[in-house]
Amino acid sequence: MRLLLVEDDDHVAAALSAVLARHGFEVTHARSGEEALQALLPDPGAPFGVVLLDLGLPDQDGFEVCGRIRKRTSTPVIMVTARADVRSRIHGLNLGADDYVVKPYDTGELLARIHAVSRRTAPGEGGPEEAGAEVGPGEPLRLGPVLIELPTRQVTVDGAVVALTRKEFDLLALLAQRPGVVFRREQIISEVWRTSWEGTGRTLEVHVASLRSKLRLPALIETVRGVGYRLVAPGA
Incomplete structure (x- = not known):
């Protein structure tokens, strides 16, 4: 390479x-x-x-x-x-x-x-489309004001497009496909980063913080201490 x-x-x-x-x-x-x-x-x-x-x-x-x-x-x-x-x-x-x-x-x-x-x-x-192909096509995911278009890899909040990096989108899409379900840190790292290397954990934390900031919905992604993260649909 x-x-x-x-x-x-x-x-x-x-x-x-x-x-x-x-x-x-x-x-x-x-x-x-x-x-x-x-x-x-x-x-x-x-x-x-x-x-x-x-x-x-x-x-x-x-x-x-x-x-x-x-x-x-x-x-x-x-x-x-x-x-x-x-x-x-x-x-x-x-x-x-x-x-x-x-x-x-x-x-x-x-x-x-x-x-x-x-x-x-x-x-x-x-x-970007190739890199995120693991998300796969499907119906749009709606979580309150958040709409996630899997085929086009576009996210909007109250109709306004939010620019996300490839990994931010993949992380959000993974959590959004099963709202309320706790995803272990190891599982997220494996599915989004395609690695089992433990050092990626810090990168995961930074991506979660960035998503909360960009979406302006800090409560959307909940940290389950000692386990991982889950997505909490607004109003749930």
Whole structure:
């Protein structure tokens, strides 16, 4: 798999590139946001399978780069940064990042996340429709003011369209198909992220927080402490 590593620190990039190469990745190193965007221009060769994006770049903030990448391609983006606060995580995911890894990280953790995001878009790059194909077509799901159109992957609240990332939609659709039923964290991670790796749990929490914020219905998704989450239909 071809992988684009966006990292301005040559020492960090060299060490990480060596590890990735040992695990079968063909790494292209970009030292700035502009280099990364140029590398992602349409190319007759094989597309990148994943972008590893540092946020502290010399020419522009990594969040801005992520937004520009998402307008250009649906290639999975994993943000790799020292910014550990929840606000930054949510912001990155809202911009279209597929995952968020905080430095310092375990190499095994990073490799697991790369494989997790690449599995859901294979084969090829895969657009939003392909990436979420596991939800499947069906009748619209209505939960009070929330309407979820599975075939078009569109969500509206009181008739207003709410922009969700691929994983946010998949998470909401999963819970909405069985309102009131508690989904274990492990089950959600398995069905939405297609992995059993425990470290994805933190990403799940961030996605839930982002959904509550975007839908402006914080009580819609209830946390069942020690178990998981369930969707509570408004008025239920």
